[in-house]
Amino acid sequence: MDRLTEIASHAREAANVLQTLSTSQKSAFLLAIHARLAAAKSQILASNKKDKDLALPLVESGKLSSSLYKRLDLEGPGKFDTMLQGIKDIEQLQDPVGKVAFANKLDNGLELYRVSCPVGVLLVIFEARPEVVANIAALAIKSGNAAILKGGKESFHTCEAVSKAIREAMEEVSAATFEEKEGSTGGDNNKAVKHLADAVQIVESREDIDGLLKQDKYIDLVIPRGSSALVKYIQWNTRIPVLGHADGLCSTYVAESAKLALAQTVVVDAKTTYPAACNSTETLLIHSSHLHDSSKFFPQLAKSLVDQGVTLKCDAPALASLQASDLFKDHQDKIQASNEEDYDTEFLELTLAVKTVDSAEDAIRHINEHGSKHTDAILTENEAEAKRFMAGVDAAGVFWNASTRFADGFRYGFGAEVGVSTNKTHARGPVGLEGLVIYKYQLHGNGQASADYGNEADGKKPYLHERIDVGEKETLGELARKRQRLE
Template identity: 40%
Template sequence: MDTTTIDLEQMGKAAKAAAAILGQLTTAQKNAGLLAMADALEMHTGTILAANQEDLKAASMMPSKFKDRLVLTEARIADMAAGVRQVAVLDDPTAQTDRAWVNYAGLTIAQKRVPLGVVGMIYEARPNVTVDAAALTFKSGNAVILRGGKEALHSNMALATVLQDVLATHGLPSDAVQLVTDTRHEVANQLMHLNDYLDVLIPRGGRGLIKAVVEQATVPVIETGAGNCHIYVDAQAQLDMAVAIVVNAKVQRPSVCNAAEKLLIHADVADEQLPVIAKALQEHGVELRGDQRARAIVPSMHAATDEDWDTEYNDLIMAVKVVDSEEAAIAHINAHNTKHSEAIITDNYQNSQRFLQQVDAAVVYVNASTRFTDGFEFGFGAEIGISTQKLHARGPMGLAALTTIKYQVLGNGQVRED
């Protein structure tokens, strides 16, 4: 059924009502609901895969780099369920007091974690986001309104139905998870202006989608990450480690935001190491685009343009630049990155610490692949997105990022004298 403007308002009202109930649930009630969701996902694997096949047939002309995000398999559904179960065993952020103290007037002041309320999600052809978002918002006591891309509509509808049925069966508000089934841009735009009902809007997808939401929404937005991620091979890097990390970061899943898009290499080791790294990448089908110095060492590279340094390819393409110093590498990264994930490969402790401190990104690595920037890998069970901004949340966003604070103050008749 298509969603009209009136329907969005009704969905917002229903979500607010559901959020009020979720905020009163015990941790045990939420965990039981999550475990039931995980079981139901596995139980309905066949139905979900059949719906996914409908989407895949309609997306036959979609580039393979984007189709990879859309495809569901038994293993991927099992991974979704595992993520939901991991969320269930995590600490409930709303069941804790951050700190408490007594002020000069004898007031007991407690800083408590509370849900944000109603979370909106606008995302592209990534059905896993439907489940990740539902699990994290439910555990943190929030309701969620989901608007996925048209390419994944059947998959998202199947997943949302499974989750809503679980909630209803367990006497929980099924409106805690709602899916906008009208995928027209004008409906997404209406969601961006649902200020009376949404407490926050989280876009998740490519740079174009995120930019549009950030610029157009009147609802508060958490900006999540397009990933123009870099790996810098320092003058004191182990070649075997560099090859393994660069290949993993670029090749394992090139369509995702934590895949490496750029390779910077110190001039002192470029003649020795770059041909080996380039050969390993090319053997995996990676197209290399180098600056003049890189192409002088590996002539098979295409020439990089100015646009390349700012491009998130989401494909088996990587731009390569030779730099004269770590300072030059850091300056280039900070000028061109999207504040997502950056890595240095080095055996020099001082260089590693300088990189950690000076690179402006949500996640900075020493001697590890950027592919680890992920809520599941960080132990969050799942993620609702990877924030590349600095206010409220940054990096992979798990349960804590979906809460805010409330001060509860207990007195015994105090009045302020001045």
Template identity: 40%
Template sequence: MSETDTDLERGTDELARRAERAALRLANVDEATRNEMLRSIADAIREREEAILAANATDVEAAEAMLADGEYTQALVDRLKLDETKVESIASMVESVAEQDDPLGETLAARELDEDLELYRVSVPIGVVATVFESRPDALVQIAALALKSGNAVVLKGGSEASESNRALYEAIVDATADLPDGWAAHIEAHEEVDRLLELDDRVDLVMPRGSSEFVSYIQENTQIPVLGHTEGICHVYVDADADLETAADVAFDAKVQYPAVCNAVETLLVNESVAAEFLPEIVDRYEAAGVELRGDERTREVVDVDPATADDWDTEYGDLELSITVVDDVYDAVEHVNEHGSKHTESILTEDSDTAETFMTGVDAASVFHNASTRFADGYRYGLGAEVGISTGKIHARGPVGLAGLTTYKYYLEGDGHLVASYSGEDAAPFTHRELDGAEWTPGRLSDR
């Protein structure tokens, strides 16, 4: 190991130790202070707009050169760009997080075990959260804001393509929160630091990667730390036999064209055979006018003139103005296709038949399933979560857009009055009451305060 590598490893270890200490202190910072700090972050971002945009322009210029050389995609460059409107939306997002209900200290369950012996399950922060993300500099602010609101320390690692933007935004965050525990937010840049961080499962409690399928898989394969994320966003829209075709066309168009570079954009359009001849010509014309590159299976190409789809297309996240189309027999055929090729992210059915909608929505295995709505609604801000740290397609701990609740866990608090386990053992043992305390809220020393 070189001297430089050793220094990076030591630096990362110290950073993680500071984050761990900060997390324990941040968990006890009251909600009013956390909200005040969030508003300070929003103000700082607005005040530093010029510097942030200048830093971003440097990143975009370098990225466009890489695009010209074929090393970056247009989708990556699009996700990277900031402008005045975007900076304002980032600041507003931080303020919206401050307006969310406090996720900490909530009594999730309360039970009397015996007289004056009460058990409470209470929401608490996870601890130290590490996030590794690509391209989108606004992700850095989203994740930091949600971590702060939920009382977690956070380690942030953005992609090298957004390095200048990320530094500018991180500096605004840290300067605005100088009164918080030192080390609550940390920023790393080197790949070696990430590799070392992934080894620190004794200090880091959760890793949240945001990026390509290959990128997320790499994180999952190289750490013992729990990973919360999704590997792909292969989303579908199914146009049913009983769909309102005008509405269906609008939704299918929005799901692809409104912003094709994101993980909740549709990648495959499924069309019921009974409406294919009527529906496909119009939607294909609209897609082509918007510059969408279309591919279809044999049944689709019998109706419209598009390029042939290959087997790989059904399993591809394009992240661009590209779309595959297939004609299916019925809702069961649609469900089978989605479950075979989808990534458990977001799926949508367009139909006026409630029974068919139920069949699709209960039969599809995905974190979010919509009826008569664009897949683009799968987003923490649109869900009213304030923002999101990412999308989880797993089924453990958190699923779908992960907001504040996904950054909490719980503790059990037991309030007693000198109770002994010995009293509940043997032939003369006292019985437990195990009575639910509906509406009871835990507060420290609540029994002694009676």
């Protein structure tokens, strides 16, 4: 067995044990990881210094960006403590595993339950920030998954030190956990303890990733967090499902009935608060009525943006509107003609493509053709139009009178964000812990044979198919207790 197959198969063995752990057992692991990391702070920071010492000459010679160097640094004020607190926060979240989403009585004594369970083995690839190791390890363990991690090569020593502390914590607690576990034999316990040590593993090189992307027998989900080029490369080089987004080309459509002050607030927020973020607006769609009306709607909206340093790349009607306005005299450099590529470009800076449209239907068509299915907004006072837009735009987020910048797991209130997905299957938009679980069907019977069921006319028993009422996020145990009370 080669090294990468060994890593992947060991992760699978770990996942097989992790999926059987209770919420409190998983919490014990998370708290132990927290404690080990806290205790290993000085060793981890020493490793981080090694990474920084290696990176500094590269920054000085211009081979590494200073922003990447900054992300690499774990010594910055509060960074280590934030990493530690993140583990405690994840430990406090609701366990996504073991929830019943659907239950159906096929017959008396033959009951079907759809129960959430971990996906299995995750391969997570990220850049630079070494604290992601602790964050992903916590998310994976909380949701009962094993994880193989690859950080940026610049942060390797730090990642290694963090993952060493995690492994030690897993070993320590698993020995204690499985001594108490009832019903399984000594040999099985020893195996479980051994396997759990491999719950979180790290790999170092890009070549390792190429090899692991072929391990579809063992790995269930790949989560790339990084540049568009990285995500696209991974999407094209594996048959394992990939959760992520390559691009964030968000649009905001200012409809005919939109109010100017609202549009100014929302569009300026959507464009300028963090231009490099994937949820920033890259294209402004403006209803043609605003270009030449007496209220100077569009020139005033444009002014709010230009005042914040935004360059507008406009189609011909929008450009003509601004060229006829006072704004143009002082800001010729920030008001430019657009070309076709601008509507397919994720600028990631203070540049905004502007396109004139004649209706919500035009806006929808433009977005469905040019957007990246991330997040798109309509600003309108017309509810019917807003609904048409939200139904017709094919994107993870469809917003009405709000900034695209709200598209974020923490802002949505998920407690944790695994990543942002523009997929059309499994998980879409900002993905919380729920993206790391799937479900299995449990069927509880007492000896039923399928051949006994069918049409009554043929002397068979008909299926009852009586839905069992399931509350939100109920476990099988909670459901059973509730049903007992009702009887």
